[in-house]
Amino acid sequence: MEPANTSAQSPEKKKLVVGWFSFTCSEDSTILFTELLNDHFNEWKTLVEFRHLKALKTNNSIEGLDVAFVEGAISSEKQATEVTKIRNNAKYVVAIGACACNGLPSASRNTFVPENMSFKTKWYLEHFDYSDKVKKLEDIIKVDDKVDGCPMNAEAFKAALWKYLKLFKIVENA
Amino acid sequence: MHSGNITIENITKIEGTAGVEVTIENDKVTDLKFIIKDYRRFYTEAVLGKPFVASPSFLSRICGTCSVAHLFASLEAIEKSQDITLTEQTRLLRRVAYNGLMIRDHALHLYFFVLPDVLGIDSILDIPDTHDDPGHILLHDSFDIKKLGTDITDVIIGAAIHAPYPTVGGFLRTPDQTKFPVLIERLEKIRPQVLRGIKTFYDYKQELLSDSDFLCLRNGVSFDFIEGEITNSDGKAITESNFHDFLKSVVVPYSQSEGYLFSDEHNNYLVGSLARINFNKDLLNPRTKADTEEYLDVFPSKNVHHNNLAQAIEILQCVDDSLDILKSIKVVDEKPVRTPKKAGVGVGVVEAPRGTLYHMARVSEKGMIEDYDVIVPTSQNQINIEKDLKKYFSANLDKDEKVLRVEAEKIIRAYDPCMSCATNFLKIDWIRK
Numbered sequence: 001m002e003p004a005n006t007s008a009q010s011p012e013k014k015k016l017v018v019g020w021f022s023f024t025c026s027e028d029s030t031i032l033f034t035e036l037l038n039d040h041f042n043e044w045k046t047l048v049e050f051r052h053l054k055a056l057k058t059n060n061s062i063e064g065l066d067v068a069f070v071e072g073a074i075s076s077e078k079q080a081t082e083v084t085k086i087r088n089n090a091k092y093v094v095a096i097g098a099c100a101c102n103g104l105p106s107a108s109r110n111t112f113v114p115e116n117m118s119f120k121t122k123w124y125l126e127h128f129d130y131s132d133k134v135k136k137l138e139d140i141i142k143v144d145d146k147v148d149g150c151p152m153n154a155e156a157f158k159a160a161l162w163k164y165l166k167l168f169k170i171v172e173n174a
Numbered sequence: 175m176h177s178g179n180i181t182i183e184n185i186t187k188i189e190g191t192a193g194v195e196v197t198i199e200n201d202k203v204t205d206l207k208f209i210i211k212d213y214r215r216f217y218t219e220a221v222l223g224k225p226f227v228a229s230p231s232f233l234s235r236i237c238g239t240c241s242v243a244h245l246f247a248s249l250e251a252i253e254k255s256q257d258i259t260l261t262e263q264t265r266l267l268r269r270v271a272y273n274g275l276m277i278r279d280h281a282l283h284l285y286f287f288v289l290p291d292v293l294g295i296d297s298i299l300d301i302p303d304t305h306d307d308p309g310h311i312l313l314h315d316s317f318d319i320k321k322l323g324t325d326i327t328d329v330i331i332g333a334a335i336h337a338p339y340p341t342v343g344g345f346l347r348t349p350d351q352t353k354f355p356v357l358i359e360r361l362e363k364i365r366p367q368v369l370r371g372i373k374t375f376y377d378y379k380q381e382l383l384s385d386s387d388f389l390c391l392r393n394g395v396s397f398d399f400i401e402g403e404i405t406n407s408d409g410k411a412i413t414e415s416n417f418h419d420f421l422k423s424v425v426v427p428y429s430q431s432e433g434y435l436f437s438d439e440h441n442n443y444l445v446g447s448l449a450r451i452n453f454n455k456d457l458l459n460p461r462t463k464a465d466t467e468e469y470l471d472v473f474p475s476k477n478v479h480h481n482n483l484a485q486a487i488e489i490l491q492c493v494d495d496s497l498d499i500l501k502s503i504k505v506v507d508e509k510p511v512r513t514p515k516k517a518g519v520g521v522g523v524v525e526a527p528r529g530t531l532y533h534m535a536r537v538s539e540k541g542m543i544e545d546y547d548v549i550v551p552t553s554q555n556q557i558n559i560e561k562d563l564k565k566y567f568s569a570n571l572d573k574d575e576k577v578l579r580v581e582a583e584k585i586i587r588a589y590d591p592c593m594s595c596a597t598n599f600l601k602i603d604w605i606r607k
Contacts, residue, residue, distance in 0.1 A: 022190075022191075024212070024213045024215060025215075025238075026235050026236060026237050026238040026241070027189060027190060027237075027238040027239070028235070028237075028238030028239075028241065028335045028336065029238070030238060031189075031238040031239045031282070031335060032238075032335060034282055034286060034320075035278075035320065035321075035324055035334070037317070038317040038318075038320055038321040038324075039317075039321075041313075041317065042303070045299065045303070050299060053297075053299075054184060054186050054187075055186075055187065055189075055286075055287075056187065056286060056297050056298060056299060057186060057187075057296055057297040057299065058186045058187065058296050058297070058583070059296050059297075060186070075213035076213060079213070105215070105217075105220070105232070105235050106215045108215065108216065108217070108220035109215070109216045109219070109220065112216070112219065112220075117219070118219060121216055121219050124214055124216075128213070130213065150235065150336060151238060151335050151336065
């Protein structure tokens with residue numbers, strides 16, 4: 001990622017208001033994100049307000065997001081409602097990682113043959129609020145960008161973040 | 175509080191999604207539910223019919239943070255099913271890679287999740303950006319420690335998350351030994367920072383005594399996360415292949431994960447760093463032992479918060495063990511060990527960062543997966559977490575609800591639970607044979 005030109009920030013020092021969300025997945029992209037903080041913590045802290053980041057904060061809000069980064073596939077109507085709410089509170093949504101972008105591997109159960117399913121798989125599917133199919137993000141909401149990979153491609157994520165930092169004029173076009 | 179409910183909808187600063195529901199009637203906790211909410215992905219069903227060579231990589235996707243633990247447990251299960259004996263070089267290189275996992279994973283938990291509790295703040299994002307601030311120093315220690323763990327795994331197995339080099343019988347690509355000297359230099363340099371972390375978590379005085387049994391691997395020779403027999407508080411040793419015979423699965427109707435009981439003399443049990451340091455502190459690397467002597471005196475401990483201190487000590491153990499191996503190993507090109515495909519059953523048990531992890535594979539004569547099972551640490555700890563929370567709430571109902579919520583999250587965080595892991599596995603009706 002290009003180094004931030006902090007002197008080019010607007011006088012009021014607006015930050016990009018970001019939310020990070022996880023649905024059905026291994027959260028490997030969240031883990032990779034925490035690894036990226038090893039090198040980018042100081043820089044991003046000056047440019048980004050992490051308004052929702054459950055992995056790192058207790059006090060979270062989904063209100064007024066510039067960008068929502070959403071990891072994971074959607075397994076239930078409850079999750080669909082949640083992600084729709086996120087969409088309605090974010091100007092842009094970026095799908096993060098393979099499960100959000102194309103459903104897999106979390107959507108493996110979509111290929112299960114009912115008569116071959118184990119009793120316990122059926123039990124969990126029946127006793128909790130699973131949807132018939134696991135869906136990728138785009139099946140539920142409008143997605144503005146995708147960062148594919150399992151885990152996400154780190155360079156593509158940084159490029160996406162940089163794109164929105166420029167779009168919201170947090171940093172000037174370098 | 176006389177009567178009412180306390181609900182923590184989403185516990186934060188943990189891996190995955192979980193909540194707590196407490197019911198209080200007439201100044202007594204009448205019900206407490208620790209609810210794992212992540213939706214299942216049914217990996218143990220999805221892997222059926224896949225070739226065994228493809229299965230470890232697929233199953234590493236169970237978890238982002240401890241994918242290497244799932245990868246290695248699965249490799250071990252498959253290799254045992256095929257009677258494959260690893261070379262000494264593969265065993266040592268896997269051991270170093272595993273140390274890298276432990277260093278990164280423990281540091282993530284201790285510094286990103288627990289350190290805010292130590293400092294009395296919400297988040298590492300609130301740590302002041304002043305160079306002499308103790309929190310700032312520790313946070314920047316964590317970046318160096320985590321990065322070193324990641325770089326070790328990058329060099330040895332190709333990545334920290336879903337590593338591409340390990341395969342059944344060995345490695346697809348031999349690690350580049352020319353990169354070892356830099357790792358050795360960084361491992362040596364990181365020790366004072368790791369020791370600062372150990373002192374920090376030693377000075378973090380929290381106490382909740384658990385009356386549970388403990389379980390972990392022990393091999394009597396070295397402090398080992400990969401090889402050993404499962405040992406409990408009575409010193410009972412169980413071979414890896416017999417482990418599941420001693421567990422009783424419990425359906426927890428409100429949770430997406432089943433729980434487990436150890437169906438021997440003790441019922442509830444705890445796995446993780448606390449169990450490992452309790453049982454194996456005599457086996458720590460001599461250098462680790464020498465430099466942590468004053469902290470090791472607290473073990474064996476029944477205080478669940480000492481799991482944090484135990485993890486901090488394990489980071490140093492992994493640093494010192496990696497130094498020993500990397501300084502002495504001479505890496506040569508080796509092809510993966512393979513045997514003719516055959517029908518067989520294998521069990522792989524490793525100590526994942528948060529406790530004992532079990533994989534079982536049954537392979538057909540054509541090399542396809544016919545049956546698969548996994549038991550993860552968080553499922554095993556689930557019943558104990560619930561029990562400890564009930565104990566805490568019962569003894570502290572006079573406290574403000576906000577305090578109760580914060581303290582409950584600290585207890586859960588001390589276990590370092592991982593909900594992604596906990597929601598994939600299905601076996602039930604295990605009773606001691």
